[in-house]
Amino acid sequence: MIEVSGLTKRxxxxxxxxxxxxxxRPGHVTGFLGPNGAGKSTTLRMILGLNxxxxxxxxxxxxxxxxxxxxxxHVGALLDAQDVHGGRxxxxxxxxxxxANRIPRRRVDEVLGxxxxxxxxxRRVGGFSLGMRQRLGIATALLGDPPVLVFDEPIxxxxxxxxxxxxxxxxxxxxxxxxxxxxxHLMSEMEHTADHLIVIGRGELIADESxxxxxxxxxxxxxxVRTPDASxxxxxxxxxxxxxxxxxxxxLTVTGLSAxxxxxxxxxxxxxxxxxxxxxxxxxxxxxxxxxxxxxxxAGDAR
Ligand SMILES: Nc1ncnc2c1ncn2[C@@H]1O[C@H](COP(=O)(O)OP(=O)(O)OP(=O)(O)O)[C@@H](O)[C@H]1O
Numbered sequence: 001m002i003e004v005s006g007l008t009k010r011x012x013x014x015x016x017x018x019x020x021x022x023x024x025r026p027g028h029v030t031g032f033l034g035p036n037g038a039g040k041s042t043t044l045r046m047i048l049g050l051n052x053x054x055x056x057x058x059x060x061x062x063x064x065x066x067x068x069x070x071x072x073x074h075v076g077a078l079l080d081a082q083d084v085h086g087g088r089x090x091x092x093x094x095x096x097x098x099x100a101n102r103i104p105r106r107r108v109d110e111v112l113g114x115x116x117x118x119x120x121x122x123r124r125v126g127g128f129s130l131g132m133r134q135r136l137g138i139a140t141a142l143l144g145d146p147p148v149l150v151f152d153e154p155i156x157x158x159x160x161x162x163x164x165x166x167x168x169x170x171x172x173x174x175x176x177x178x179x180x181x182x183x184x185h186l187m188s189e190m191e192h193t194a195d196h197l198i199v200i201g202r203g204e205l206i207a208d209e210s211x212x213x214x215x216x217x218x219x220x221x222x223x224x225v226r227t228p229d230a231s232x233x234x235x236x237x238x239x240x241x242x243x244x245x246x247x248x249x250x251x252l253t254v255t256g257l258s259a260x261x262x263x264x265x266x267x268x269x270x271x272x273x274x275x276x277x278x279x280x281x282x283x284x285x286x287x288x289x290x291x292x293x294x295x296x297x298x299a300g301d302a303r
Pocket of ligand 1: 011015016037038039042043
């Protein structure tokens with residue numbers, strides 16, 4: 001369990017994180033989302049005891065993480081995949097960490113196998129691609145077999161097979177009862193990975209809810225209706241309280257009525273339907289809408 005309470009970080013006049021309060025529960029993959037500059041990395045660094053909060057607290061299993069000796073057994077983290085000594089081999093990097101944290105040497109081979117780097121283990125990290133570095137960072141996080149795992153933008157640089165693998169890995173780690181906290185600035189990366197979401201913007205909490213609750217926030221649900229009798233159906237739906245917008249050839253976009261009700265009305269009035277399709281806003285749309293006011297860096301004159 002990760003608990004954050006009133007967490008605040010100021011850099012001079014700049015408030016990077018402002019009074020954040022949330023918990024990250026075990027047994028779930030929790031996505032940590034926000035536009036660029038929202039304060040995700042700063043929050044994760046405070047949780048890991050790498051940055052000192054200006055105010056508030058962050059604890060892991062009830063204690064500030066800084067107070068934990070042999071930290072890798074308590075929390076595994078991937079913060080910056082580039083942050084590895086390039087002259088070392090993957091094997092040497094993991095072995096040194098295992099020694100410092102009193103982790104058995106056999107774990108080095110186990111985690112290298114787990115992330116698919118067994119073949120590359122004796123190569124220098126300096127020659128690794130970004131995807132390979134991400135895999136090594138994930139291996140580092142797993143090394144101490146910790147109950148709590150934190151990943152900052154772990155999907156960056158992975159190829160499609162790597163993305164699929166990492167999603168499966170996170171789900172498995174959560175199913176084992178661990179706390180898995182994963183940051184991203186892209187909703188599309190989270191929607192197949194996380195079951196709970198914490199969304200921040202400009203350092204403040206915007207949402208803390210399940211993926212299903214988040215999805216229900218989007219623009220109102222609409223129904224696409226395709227019929228050769230659009231002109232006949234439109235007044236019928238309007239009379240029932242629906243709002244109807246023509247949408248190209250023989251198609252209507254209807255809001256305010258369920259697909260089931262539209263089907264019943266069409267049946268009662270003997271109107272032929274070719275298609276009746278409920279449409280929910282995509283999670284990406286819901287995310288954009290939710291964070292629109294807190295996007296810090298916009299291209300061109302979009303602001
Ligand atoms: N050491 C620092 N000194 C001054 N300002 C900082 C420092 N670190 C971060 N910030 C500022 O704090 C804000 C939050 O940054 P942070 O890196 O935590 O955001 P993020 O959500 O991780 O963004 P990204 O997705 O771009 O990595 C940004 O405006 C950033 O410029």
